[in-house]
Amino acid sequence: MNTKLDIIKHAVVLFNKKGFFNVSIKDITETMGISPGNFTYHFKRKEYLLSAIQEQILDNAIEIMPSDQYVTLFHFEEMFKKFYVIQRQYRFFFLEISYLMVEYPGIMRGYKIATTKRLEGARDLVNHFITSGRLVPESDRIDYTIIIQTLWMTSTFWSTRMAIIDQKRSVVIEDSPIQNLWGILLPYLTEKGYKEYVEITKYHTTQHNINFKNI
The missing domain is CATH 1.10.10.60 (Homeodomain-like)
Structure with missing residues (x-):
């Protein structure tokens, strides 16, 4: 033991x-x-x-922009799904992260550094989706830095959101940020990106029906 x-x-x-x-x-x-x-x-x-718990969280971190695989919008969804599993496993950490930052700045510095690197990786991922024709190019009306930060805040503070909202009285579809994250990104998808999103949706619907039949 x-x-x-x-x-x-x-x-x-x-x-x-x-x-x-x-x-x-x-x-x-x-x-x-x-x-x-x-x-x-x-x-x-x-x-x-x-500190040891934080190390576990960081060790389970998802690679934002993998270099050894063909990256599509499927990766976007799988990345956030994996992050949400970590968030549920260490729920207290994300619920109390603001307080932990204040109380233990030395320990939490490691998480801040890792988060900065993730945001940089997210920018690389967005650039890939732009050059591969899945996201519309950046312009005076589209600032992907803001969009990335919004995606990060939505995913990181999802547990806090769920703790505040009474799920029995709300219209929350499911205890997962995935649909909300897609809602943030959808307006910026190109026709190619939207078709890929539809395929992802169809895939999950099919998997859901298969799993339901096997119950």
């Missing part, structure tokens, strides 16, 4: 349930049935645990 990884695993569950700032080291050790000394052997302070 890897006690260090086990601590991270149990801590993430508790943080997701109660919030990072509402869970103490004692809560974690009591849940696991280990001594406080066993905890501090691996993580001297709670913020060291946060």
Whole structure:
């Protein structure tokens, strides 16, 4: 048994349930049935645990602009789907990210650096979609830097949005940002890009029907 990884695993569950700032080291050790000394052997302070969790999140980061494959709009969707899986797995991190930035600026600096690199990668991806005829060119009326930032904010703070909105009373179609992200990008798709989007939609509809029949 890897006690260090086990601590991270149990801590993430508790943080997701109660919030990072509402869970103490004692809560974690009591849940696991280990001594406080066993905890501090691996993580001297709670913020060291946060740093280890952040490393896991960054290790699972999605490559924005892969160089070893043919990149289409399918990649756009799959990229955000994978990111949303990470976001759900570490829900507390994204719900409390603004507070964590203030409380632990040294630790969170790594996430800020990684985010900057992702935004740069996103620009490369957008440039690829423009040159490959999937997105309309940038102009005085179209600023892809703003669009990229909007996509990033929508995906990163989706958990916060879902926590604020009462899903039982809202018209949210599903607990996923994918449709919203497509809604941001759709107005800028060329005819070629839109046809590819329609194919993606048809593919998912077909997969949904197949999965439904197998239930």
